[in-house]
Amino acid sequence: MDQAKPLPGYLVGRYNGWKATTYQDNKAWYRRLANHGQHPRAMIISCCDSRQHVTSIFGADEGEFFIHRNIAGLVPPYSPDGGNHGTSATVEYAVTALKVAHIIVIGHSNCGGVKGCDDMCSGKAPQLLEKSSFVGRWMDILRPGYERISHLPDGERGPALEKQAVLVSLENLMTFPFVREAVESELLTLHGLWNDIGEGSLEQYDMPTDAFQPI
Amino acid sequence: MDQAKPLPGYLVGRYNGWKATTYQDNKAWYRRLANHGQHPRAMIISCCDSRQHVTSIFGADEGEFFIHRNIAGLVPPYSPDGGNHGTSATVEYAVTALKVAHIIVIGHSNCGGVKGCDDMCSGKAPQLLEKSSFVGRWMDILRPGYERISHLPDGERGPALEKQAVLVSLENLMTFPFVREAVESELLTLHGLWNDIGEGSLEQYDMPTDAFQPI
Amino acid sequence: MDQAKPLPGYLVGRYNGWKATTYQDNKAWYRRLANHGQHPRAMIISCCDSRQHVTSIFGADEGEFFIHRNIAGLVPPYSPDGGNHGTSATVEYAVTALKVAHIIVIGHSNCGGVKGCDDMCSGKAPQLLEKSSFVGRWMDILRPGYERISHLPDGERGPALEKQAVLVSLENLMTFPFVREAVESELLTLHGLWNDIGEGSLEQYDMPTDAFQPI
Amino acid sequence: MDQAKPLPGYLVGRYNGWKATTYQDNKAWYRRLANHGQHPRAMIISCCDSRQHVTSIFGADEGEFFIHRNIAGLVPPYSPDGGNHGTSATVEYAVTALKVAHIIVIGHSNCGGVKGCDDMCSGKAPQLLEKSSFVGRWMDILRPGYERISHLPDGERGPALEKQAVLVSLENLMTFPFVREAVESELLTLHGLWNDIGEGSLEQYDMPTDAFQPI
Numbered sequence: 042m043d044q045a046k047p048l049p050g051y052l053v054g055r056y057n058g059w060k061a062t063t064y065q066d067n068k069a070w071y072r073r074l075a076n077h078g079q080h081p082r083a084m085i086i087s088c089c090d091s092r093q094h095v096t097s098i099f100g101a102d103e104g105e106f107f108i109h110r111n112i113a114g115l116v117p118p119y120s121p122d123g124g125n126h127g128t129s130a131t132v133e134y135a136v137t138a139l140k141v142a143h144i145i146v147i148g149h150s151n152c153g154g155v156k157g158c159d160d161m162c163s164g165k166a167p168q169l170l171e172k173s174s175f176v177g178r179w180m181d182i183l184r185p186g187y188e189r190i191s192h193l194p195d196g197e198r199g200p201a202l203e204k205q206a207v208l209v210s211l212e213n214l215m216t217f218p219f220v221r222e223a224v225e226s227e228l229l230t231l232h233g234l235w236n237d238i239g240e241g242s243l244e245q246y247d248m249p250t251d252a253f254q255p256i
Numbered sequence: 257m258d259q260a261k262p263l264p265g266y267l268v269g270r271y272n273g274w275k276a277t278t279y280q281d282n283k284a285w286y287r288r289l290a291n292h293g294q295h296p297r298a299m300i301i302s303c304c305d306s307r308q309h310v311t312s313i314f315g316a317d318e319g320e321f322f323i324h325r326n327i328a329g330l331v332p333p334y335s336p337d338g339g340n341h342g343t344s345a346t347v348e349y350a351v352t353a354l355k356v357a358h359i360i361v362i363g364h365s366n367c368g369g370v371k372g373c374d375d376m377c378s379g380k381a382p383q384l385l386e387k388s389s390f391v392g393r394w395m396d397i398l399r400p401g402y403e404r405i406s407h408l409p410d411g412e413r414g415p416a417l418e419k420q421a422v423l424v425s426l427e428n429l430m431t432f433p434f435v436r437e438a439v440e441s442e443l444l445t446l447h448g449l450w451n452d453i454g455e456g457s458l459e460q461y462d463m464p465t466d467a468f469q470p471i
Numbered sequence: 472m473d474q475a476k477p478l479p480g481y482l483v484g485r486y487n488g489w490k491a492t493t494y495q496d497n498k499a500w501y502r503r504l505a506n507h508g509q510h511p512r513a514m515i516i517s518c519c520d521s522r523q524h525v526t527s528i529f530g531a532d533e534g535e536f537f538i539h540r541n542i543a544g545l546v547p548p549y550s551p552d553g554g555n556h557g558t559s560a561t562v563e564y565a566v567t568a569l570k571v572a573h574i575i576v577i578g579h580s581n582c583g584g585v586k587g588c589d590d591m592c593s594g595k596a597p598q599l600l601e602k603s604s605f606v607g608r609w610m611d612i613l614r615p616g617y618e619r620i621s622h623l624p625d626g627e628r629g630p631a632l633e634k635q636a637v638l639v640s641l642e643n644l645m646t647f648p649f650v651r652e653a654v655e656s657e658l659l660t661l662h663g664l665w666n667d668i669g670e671g672s673l674e675q676y677d678m679p680t681d682a683f684q685p686i
Numbered sequence: 687m688d689q690a691k692p693l694p695g696y697l698v699g700r701y702n703g704w705k706a707t708t709y710q711d712n713k714a715w716y717r718r719l720a721n722h723g724q725h726p727r728a729m730i731i732s733c734c735d736s737r738q739h740v741t742s743i744f745g746a747d748e749g750e751f752f753i754h755r756n757i758a759g760l761v762p763p764y765s766p767d768g769g770n771h772g773t774s775a776t777v778e779y780a781v782t783a784l785k786v787a788h789i790i791v792i793g794h795s796n797c798g799g800v801k802g803c804d805d806m807c808s809g810k811a812p813q814l815l816e817k818s819s820f821v822g823r824w825m826d827i828l829r830p831g832y833e834r835i836s837h838l839p840d841g842e843r844g845p846a847l848e849k850q851a852v853l854v855s856l857e858n859l860m861t862f863p864f865v866r867e868a869v870e871s872e873l874l875t876l877h878g879l880w881n882d883i884g885e886g887s888l889e890q891y892d893m894p895t896d897a898f899q900p901i
Binding site for chain 1: 257258259260261262263264267268270271272273274275278279283286287289290291293294296299304305306307308309311312313314315318319320321322323324325326327330332336337338339340341342343344345346347348349350353358360365366368369387388389390391393394395396397423426427430439445446447448449452453454455456457458460461462463466471
């Protein structure tokens with residue numbers, strides 16, 4: 042590897058500070074985690090967006106959540122074709138190896154990936170339609186959700202499509218045989234959330250009303 | 257969607273506590289983030305492992321790092337075949353849309369995904385060789401790294417293979433034309449780290465010695 | 472300009488060292504900063520004192536804080552009289568152009584400017600009362616704070632007056648219409664800190680107790 | 687004061703890290719600084735811009751530089767009218783109390799304040815002409831510099847005006863009697879620098895050629 046650079050100095054400084062305080066104060070817990078492995082109670086699937094800190098929102102400790110983050114927090118449909126399916130691998134590992142009790146899919150406001158999908162599907166971003174666009178091909182997963190809200194006028198589809206992203210992911214999760222089996226055996230529950238970054242509000246998908254409701 | 261459940265009560269409680277304290281005290285910052293978008297300086301690629309909190313290690317604030325997390329923090333080679341490549345989409349978005357200045361790949365000790373790769377490649381986990389194993393097919397990405405350390409005896413390949421995972425990801429990053437171009441234009445730097453969870457230590461890949469060195 | 476001299480050699484040497492190391496390793500970040508502008512999350516108002524390095528205390532990177540430094544870190548009251556108000560200009564730029572989410576005012580122990588104010592107000596430094604004394608006229612801003620602690624005996628007013636400097640600045644900040652509006656719209660928060668240089672301790676103004684409390 | 691909020695948690699964490707490492711390792715030096723006062727060798731006048739870290743460029747230690755930072759790093763002309771002149775106070779304190787040996791004025795590329803002056807003087811930002819604009823009134827200081835480069839075409843005045851800001855400040859410094867006296871007694875030297883943020887380059891004003899030359 043001929044392209045790696047040293048870590049920027051301010052990150053070295055911050056790491057040294059963490060080592061001398063947080064790590065030092067919690068060394069027993071870190072060692073226990075190293076010696077006894079992880080036993081997370083839940084898997085969280087969220088966006089890569091730098092503004093989404095689910096560990097902060099949920100007061101999470103090291104060892105508590107198995108966290109997968111990708112563009113828009115999407116889960117593709119079950120497709121065992123032998124390819125490198127990163128998201129499917131995380132779900133398989135969480136459910137079959139770690140045996141998590143919950144999978145929480147969380148979307149958020151102002152999501153750039155979802156905005157890209159809206160632009161692509163409504164004809165405003167032809168470059169995302171190209172085969173070579175990884176973001177475009179990834180956001181294809183959300184097309185079924187776009188179809189369901191495409192009747193909404195321009196400028197009003199944002200949060201609706203962000204919530205569809207959560208629902209599409211939950212639906213796709215159920216296409217994985219090991220997920221369906223765990224859910225049907227009542228060993229796993231699925232949860233859908235949407236977070237408004239600016240307002241700090243959290244809504245969850247509510248089955249009885251088939252809508253997102255404030256928590 | 258007919259399978260979503262309400263969020264467990266203890267998470268509702270923690271969220272309510274966060275909303276009343278952290279959010280309330282930092283509302284201005286959350287609103288600024290919502291109104292002005294994200295401007296993360298770096299992308300971090302790490303494992304989903306529940307014991308890896310890079311935001312804690314680096315004293316990160318909301319808005320600072322664009323974070324992708326998958327099994328073992330792997331990046332596959334460039335493959336614009338029109339499929340749903342989640343990891344490739346995150347890299348494309350970070351480099352071409354967000355124009356991050358750094359991509360930091362961080363591996364860790366006791367990595368279950370890397371252990372699976374070792375078992376698979378050394379013949380101890382034939383089930384991971386099956387076409388239907390998403391974890392197995394994902395860990396295929398690390399095979400070139402396994403070949404480089406396969407001469408090591410059983411029980412001694414762990415940290416070596418975890419570090420190979422970082423190097424393979426860095427090498428694969430350079431196969432993406434937009435990554436290579438940004439690196440060659442000196443608009444992007446790549447960094448490789450490995451964290452020992454129990455000891456809280458951090459090592460970084462050092463080009464001159466072609467080895468990981470303690471920070 | 473007929474009075475500029477070449478930079479002292481030791482500073483040229485240090486700059487050359489920085490250019491060959493820190494800059495070289497972080498060129499991508501500096502270019503990103505140049506190309507995409509600054510998006511600082513906070514404004515810091517501190518003293519010019521050479522012993523105050525808030526970037527060190529807060530592990531700050533280039534691009535993170537918009538920093539104004541003047542004698543004692545004072546903010547004068549709002550006074551739109553058409554004069555050259557340097558501090559007011561920094562606050563206006565931070566709040567209305569950069570839209571920072573926080574303004575952090577930080578005072579410190581052993582502050583020479585605050586000592587001058589104490590001497591001036593207690594009759595020990597008549598020269599500071601002269602119209603021609605820029606330091607005296609600047610420290611006039613702190614007089615309302617001196618009045619509040621003038622009952623303390625000689626030799627005990629130091630840290631109390633340094634903390635009053637922080638409070639007077641916070642109060643004056645609220646006299647700027649654009650600051651008040653941003654605070655009331657919950658788009659901006661104000662913070663008051665005091666740093667003991669020798670002990671490395673940090674105290675923050677706590678509203679409930681109306682006092683500075685250790686962090 | 688009824689508007690102060692607690693410091694954001696990530697800054698508390700970083701401070702605690704600094705206290706446990708940098709402070710702990712250098713306690714003797716911090717105590718010496720507290721007990722024996724500051725003896726900075728130079729005053730630096732720079733911009734508030736978050737991208738300008740002169741302490742980094744010059745490898746500065748605590749105690750080394752007395753640093754004043756305002757919009758564009760400007761010094762107004764000598765004007766002992768009894769008003770609150772923050773910048774004049776810093777210069778007076780540095781020269782008459784601290785007796786620094788150097789005053790270094792440093793400007794930089796992509797300066798928002800200088801850009802504002804250019805827009806104002808060329809008719810593109812009428813709002814900056816209003817009496818109530820603190821930024822506009824502050825940038826009036828640079829008008830004599832604008833006059834000298836106003837013949838340059840639009841889009842080419844940027845770096846030239848940034849360098850004029852340095853020269854105007856040096857010229858204004860010489861209007862302060864205590865500065866002129868110290869310079870003429872060879873107890874003080876003035877220096878003018880300009881830093882290109884993206885390229886990391888540094889130029890200094892060179893008297894013989896009456897131009898900025900690379901260091």
